[in-house]
Amino acid sequence: MKNLLVKIAATALISFGLVAQTFAAEVKTYDDPYKMIEAVADQTFRRISADQPLIQKDLEHLRVIVNEELVPYIDSRYAAFRVIGNYIKQTKPEERDAFVVAFKDYMVATYAGALTQYKNQKVIFEPAKAVGNQNIVTIKTRVIDPGKPDINIEFKLRRAKDAQNWQVFDMVAEGISLLDSKRAELGNLIRQQGLASVTALLVEKSKAPITAPLQGNDAKN
Structure with missing residues (x-):
């Protein structure tokens, strides 16, 4: 199951990625999640x-x-806090801040590796829908890779209170939530070893x- 999640995550990253934390540099914002x-x-x-030569x-x-x-x-902070879960009440602000940064860097490394799988696959996006006053939406996509089964991916986006722009906080690839898988992977470690220890690990x-x-037999643990 773990290897399956890794493969799905790699395929999902081809169409976007679950990493976070905005740069200080100016970034274009979108009030339409579908356009974003x-x-x-x-x-x-x-x-x-x-950048292929590089x-x-x-x-x-x-x-x-x-x-x-x-x-x-x-939205790295929101995603990181979801991973911490209820244990967050037992942590200090500085511990949480350090974990957010470490979690972001860990995911950047993970998905940078997954991006090595990009080979000009085609991504089909579902037609845009009115979002109204919703603050969380799910956008469905389909990754088409010739000779392989299509991969269905849903992106979950969040619009923070009093904000106009949208940010991704989770992906669901073939029914498997990447955020939930990270909560399962790290949640027990956080409870057993503490947040600071898991931060150092990340x-x-x-x-x-x-x-x-x-891939294949090489991916066996």
Whole structure:
């Protein structure tokens, strides 16, 4: 099951990514979640194609692309707090802040590796719908890879109170929530070892070199 989640996550990242924390630099905002998903995905694909010489020379460049093209449009703090869950009441503000940064960097590294799988797959987005006063919406997409089964992916976006722009906080690939999978993976560790210990673990994991996800028999634990 763990290997299945990794493969689905890698495929899902092809069309966007679950990383977060906005840059200080000016970033274009969107009051239409459907336009945001399409615009950011298109720009990311173009960037990956244009930067292939740099990527082939050094896979670490994918970390740059993730940070510059995807990170500004993800709500990392909200996602990180969801991972902490009810244990958040037992943590200090500085511990939570440190975890948010570590979680973001960990996901950047994870999805930079997944982006090595991008090979010009086609992504179909569902038609836009009126969102009205909703503050959470789900947008359905389909990743088409010739010779392989289509992958159904749903992006969950959130509009914070009194905000106009939308940010992604979760993806559901073939019925599996990536946020829920990270909560399952890290939640028990947080309760057993404490938030500071898990933060340190994520910091170390995020320092690992960017590599392509293992496939087939190589992916067995």
